[in-house]
Amino acid sequence: MSKVLDELQTMYRTMYLIRRSEEEAARAYSQGKVGGFLHLYIGQEAIAVGAEAAIEKTDYVITTYRDHGVALARGSSPRAVMAELFGKDTGLVRGLGGSMHLFDAEHRMLGGHAIVGGHLPLAAGVAFRARYMKESFVTLCFLGDGATNIGGFHEGLSLAGLWKLPVVFICENNRYSMGTPLSRTTPLADLTVKAAGYGLAADRFEGNDVIVVRDRIKLAVERARSGGGATLVEVLTYRFRGHSMSDPGKYRSAEELEEYKRKADPCALARNQLVASGIAEEQIAALEREVEAQVADSIQFADESAPAARSSIDAFAYASGSSV
Numbered sequence: 001m002s003k004v005l006d007e008l009q010t011m012y013r014t015m016y017l018i019r020r021s022e023e024e025a026a027r028a029y030s031q032g033k034v035g036g037f038l039h040l041y042i043g044q045e046a047i048a049v050g051a052e053a054a055i056e057k058t059d060y061v062i063t064t065y066r067d068h069g070v071a072l073a074r075g076s077s078p079r080a081v082m083a084e085l086f087g088k089d090t091g092l093v094r095g096l097g098g099s100m101h102l103f104d105a106e107h108r109m110l111g112g113h114a115i116v117g118g119h120l121p122l123a124a125g126v127a128f129r130a131r132y133m134k135e136s137f138v139t140l141c142f143l144g145d146g147a148t149n150i151g152g153f154h155e156g157l158s159l160a161g162l163w164k165l166p167v168v169f170i171c172e173n174n175r176y177s178m179g180t181p182l183s184r185t186t187p188l189a190d191l192t193v194k195a196a197g198y199g200l201a202a203d204r205f206e207g208n209d210v211i212v213v214r215d216r217i218k219l220a221v222e223r224a225r226s227g228g229g230a231t232l233v234e235v236l237t238y239r240f241r242g243h244s245m246s247d248p249g250k251y252r253s254a255e256e257l258e259e260y261k262r263k264a265d266p267c268a269l270a271r272n273q274l275v276a277s278g279i280a281e282e283q284i285a286a287l288e289r290e291v292e293a294q295v296a297d298s299i300q301f302a303d304e305s306a307p308a309a310r311s312s313i314d315a316f317a318y319a320s321g322s323s324v
């Protein structure tokens, strides 16, 4: 198989892994196995996977509470991700963080941040290290469209622009902030105009085709790595599920949702590309069966693992000597 096709198949595999893991996480949530909030990435898979294909393992990523897809794309163990959602000791952060606070130092995934926009200044700080220590890594920072209106966004971009930091801000514009459509949070149709205020480069495109995402993010990553500074990239997308599991979704019509599912499903698109490139249906089905087994295994692993340990709270959540 050609290298190009091989890469597309690998990306499809990861997208399908994210899709199926999210569907099973939703089922587990409705069975009461997952506590707290659960924000699914279904519909946005091409962005995390395409962006991952544009960077090196030595680069860093940081993201919002909609973080499962980013962690899986980075290479975090599906077992450890699922166990974290279940609040288990075998989870990525020992079951102490849950869905919104995945963190994986080994894979350079720096969270999982629940405060909207709060992680943008952190991303600027991580990128500053690269500049200051003369290291060559790039930082990718994922954010939502709603985050572009909050203080942290402006602070993060301000520093990144001023110091020409090697960071790429990837705004996943899924057209809603919880139940509020974009038109009610900003008068702008194009969010990248905000980049100009801080001297950042900008790019904007539809993010359902994983190859397009990879190639366009690569341009911004190359700019960052070669000293050309930060970029704000707006990637247009759509989430197929509610904001979180507790969202009845009354702010959008069933027709709108169906239309996007039909026209803009990133997993279906990547699958069609594989078929069009001559990959046999049976080969794709075999890959999907492999993923199904991996997801089933992650659920069983999470189910059978011990709950978060009291000792982990003492060891990781409180300063030593705390009497709590």
Ligand SMILES: Cc1ncc(C[n+]2csc(CCOP(=O)(O)OP(=O)(O)O)c2C)c(N)n1
Pocket (backbone or CB within 6 Å): 064, 066, 114, 115, 116, 143, 144, 145, 146, 147, 148, 174, 176, 177, 178, 243
């Ligand atoms: C500072 C802050 N304000 C409010 C919230 C509540 N909140 C959680 S998600 C969200 C909407 C964010 O929308 P967007 O940035 O578009 O991301 P999406 O959920 O669409 O991925 C809000 C207001 C929060 N977590 N943090």
Ligand SMILES: [Mg+2]
Pocket (backbone or CB within 6 Å): 144, 145, 146, 172, 173, 174, 175, 176, 177, 178
């Ligand atoms: Mg949004």
